[in-house]
Amino acid sequence: xxxxxxxxxxxxxxxxxxxxxxxxxxxxxxxxxxxxxxxxxxxxxxxxxxxxxxxxxxxxxxxxxxxxxxxxxxxxxxxxxxxxxxxxxxxxxxxxxxxxxxxxxxxxxxxxxxxxxxxxxxxxxxxxxxxxxxxxxxxxxxxxxxxxxxxxxxxxxxxxxxxxxxxxxxxxxxxxxxxxxxxxxxxxxxxxxxxxxxxxxxxxxxxxxxxxxxxxxxxxxxxxxxxxxxxxxxxxxxxxxxxxxxxxxxxxxxxxxxxxxxxxxxxxxxxxxxxxxxxxxxxxxxxxxxxxxxxxxxxxxxxxxxxxxxxxxxxxxxxxxxxxxxxxxxxxxxxxxxxxxxxxxxxxxxxxxxxxxxxxxxxxxxxxxxxxxxxxxxxxxxxxxxxxxxxxxxxxxxxxxxxxxxxxxxxxxxxxxxxxxxxxxxxxxxxxxxxxxxxxxxxxxxxxxxxxxxxxxxxxxxxxxxxxxxxxxxxxxxxxxxxxxxxxxxxxxxxxxxxxxxxxxxxxxxxxxxxxxxxxxxxxxxxxxxxxxxxxxxxxxxxxxxxxxx
Numbered sequence: 001x002x003x004x005x006x007x008x009x010x011x012x013x014x015x016x017x018x019x020x021x022x023x024x025x026x027x028x029x030x031x032x033x034x035x036x037x038x039x040x041x042x043x044x045x046x047x048x049x050x051x052x053x054x055x056x057x058x059x060x061x062x063x064x065x066x067x068x069x070x071x072x073x074x075x076x077x078x079x080x081x082x083x084x085x086x087x088x089x090x091x092x093x094x095x096x097x098x099x100x101x102x103x104x105x106x107x108x109x110x111x112x113x114x115x116x117x118x119x120x121x122x123x124x125x126x127x128x129x130x131x132x133x134x135x136x137x138x139x140x141x142x143x144x145x146x147x148x149x150x151x152x153x154x155x156x157x158x159x160x161x162x163x164x165x166x167x168x169x170x171x172x173x174x175x176x177x178x179x180x181x182x183x184x185x186x187x188x189x190x191x192x193x194x195x196x197x198x199x200x201x202x203x204x205x206x207x208x209x210x211x212x213x214x215x216x217x218x219x220x221x222x223x224x225x226x227x228x229x230x231x232x233x234x235x236x237x238x239x240x241x242x243x244x245x246x247x248x249x250x251x252x253x254x255x256x257x258x259x260x261x262x263x264x265x266x267x268x269x270x271x272x273x274x275x276x277x278x279x280x281x282x283x284x285x286x287x288x289x290x291x292x293x294x295x296x297x298x299x300x301x302x303x304x305x306x307x308x309x310x311x312x313x314x315x316x317x318x319x320x321x322x323x324x325x326x327x328x329x330x331x332x333x334x335x336x337x338x339x340x341x342x343x344x345x346x347x348x349x350x351x352x353x354x355x356x357x358x359x360x361x362x363x364x365x366x367x368x369x370x371x372x373x374x375x376x377x378x379x380x381x382x383x384x385x386x387x388x389x390x391x392x393x394x395x396x397x398x399x400x401x402x403x404x405x406x407x408x409x410x411x412x413x414x415x416x417x418x419x420x421x422x423x424x425x426x427x428x429x430x431x432x433x434x435x436x437x438x439x440x441x442x443x444x445x446x447x448x449x450x451x452x453x454x455x456x457x458x459x460x461x462x463x464x465x466x467x468x469x470x471x472x473x474x475x476x477x478x479x480x481x482x483x484x485x486x487x488x489x490x491x492x493x494x495x496x497x498x499x500x501x502x503x504x505x506x507x508x509x510x511x512x513x514x515x516x517x518x519x520x521x522x523x524x525x526x527x528x529x530x531x532x533x534x535x536x537x538x539x540x541x542x543x544x545x546x547x548x549x550x
Contacts (some may be wrong), residue, residue: 078184
């Protein structure tokens with residue numbers, strides 16, 4: 001069997017750019033000193049580390065959850081079939097060999113024979129098929145992974161450690177997607193025995209850290225898997241992880257999070273406040289790292305089932321937003337301004353979308369006038385007796401200052417005649433509003449290595465409906481867009497696929513289906529913890545991390 005690595009010619013450049021950014025950003029007053037110390041000293045085994053995050057978790061079943069926050073934990077608990085190295089090349093992990101048929105419909109995988117889940121269930125072909133079948137089972141309720149497997153049809157056991165996966169149509173992103181923590185492998189025994197809602201918060205994987213307990217709104221506690229012996233080839237060591245215990249603690253308040261880091265109560269934090277980065281860099285006891293994430297940047301999706309059905313109104317809303325000022329004022333240069341539906345480090349990103357539009361309140365007013373929206377005496381525009389009222393919903397707590405952006409953009413939109421109703425909603429309420437379609441603007445970012453994320457955001461099959469979450473929050477249902485998304489999936493990596501992906505990006509920008517705001521960049525700071533690595537999507541890996549005693 002021949003290993004066939006399907007990858008974009010841009011993959012190495014994209015992943016390499018992300019890793020270069022990481023290397024350059026891993027700095028601080030103590031960075032050189034810590035690097036020198038790390039060279040001189042061998043990694044220490046043992047100890048407990050706490051990493052503070054800024055917002056709650058959705059759950060820890062990789063087959064179900066859609067949240068980037070969750071994936072930072074999933075990466076520690078679940079192993080993947082493959083991984084992408086720094087050059088963008090697919091490499092073996094749980095799968096040792098793989099091949100793809102010429103028609104792109106059949107994938108054959110040969111698996112490692114020494115892997116077990118925490119409950120001693122062996123990882124084999126049956127386990128692989130169980131996971132893939134489970135993702136497409138409606139009763140499980142997959143939100144994100146179901147898009148990663150695309151037109152998955154079936155999986156069959158050829159031999160104990162050989163599986164064959166069948167697609168109903170060619171799906172070029174499949175192998176790259178298999179590197180994602182959202183396609184991590186669950187124990188078929190544990191997952192089959194538990195109710196999906198229960199398994200979501202008490203999963204069983206095969207990774208280097210085992211689940212111990214989860215306290216909602218507070219923390220998830222993990223312990224070292226002493227039997228772990230199947231780390232990927234890019235790991236810095238073999239055998240069990242260095243850390244004996246690893247806790248992810250929710251500390252929403254940025255000031256408290258920074259104080260806990262400086263005091264040593266926690267050994268690392270995520271989402272370093274932008275206003276604190278300079279101070280952290282000057283602190284010899286701390287190290288700050290920034291990792292730009294690939295996929296879909298944070299953007300505002302305009303619901304086309306309502307006032308934004310008119311492309312002129314969507315374009316007017318975009319022209320009304322002073323994105324540059326908002327990003328500069330809120331993020332102090334820590335986040336890059338985004339332009340289109342893909343982040344710059346994503347395979348297939350087309351820089352032609354950059355500077356394709358600009359902030360122009362006069363143009364916004366002109367577009368609204370031409371669409372029949374006339375300014376009223378109170379400044380709110382009306383058409384045929386209807387006021388230009390829009391509902392703007394954002395999540396709570398205030399992740400990455402997205403609520404501040406909403407307040408900033410509310411003023412921008414009202415300045416040209418929109419009446420804006422802003423709502424900040426916790427997860428359960430937010431999901432209900434999205435599924436009911438009771439909004440006009442909603443923000444979203446998605447982490448991914450492949451441009452197939454466009455399919456998940458603009459194909460009508462992913463429009464949210466009651467009881468089912470989806471990422472097509474613009475409610476795009478255009479045959480031309482659907483066709484382009486399908487083409488992008490079926491073409492192998494190369495100029496032809498790049499051209500289709502570029503056309504998709506251009507359509508989104510031209511028709512203002514969503515408005516790109518900033519590129520999510522995960523900033524971390526550590527105190528006495530070193531050895532963190534990142535996967536191709538920018539998620540931290542704690543397997544090689546250890547305490548330095550600083």
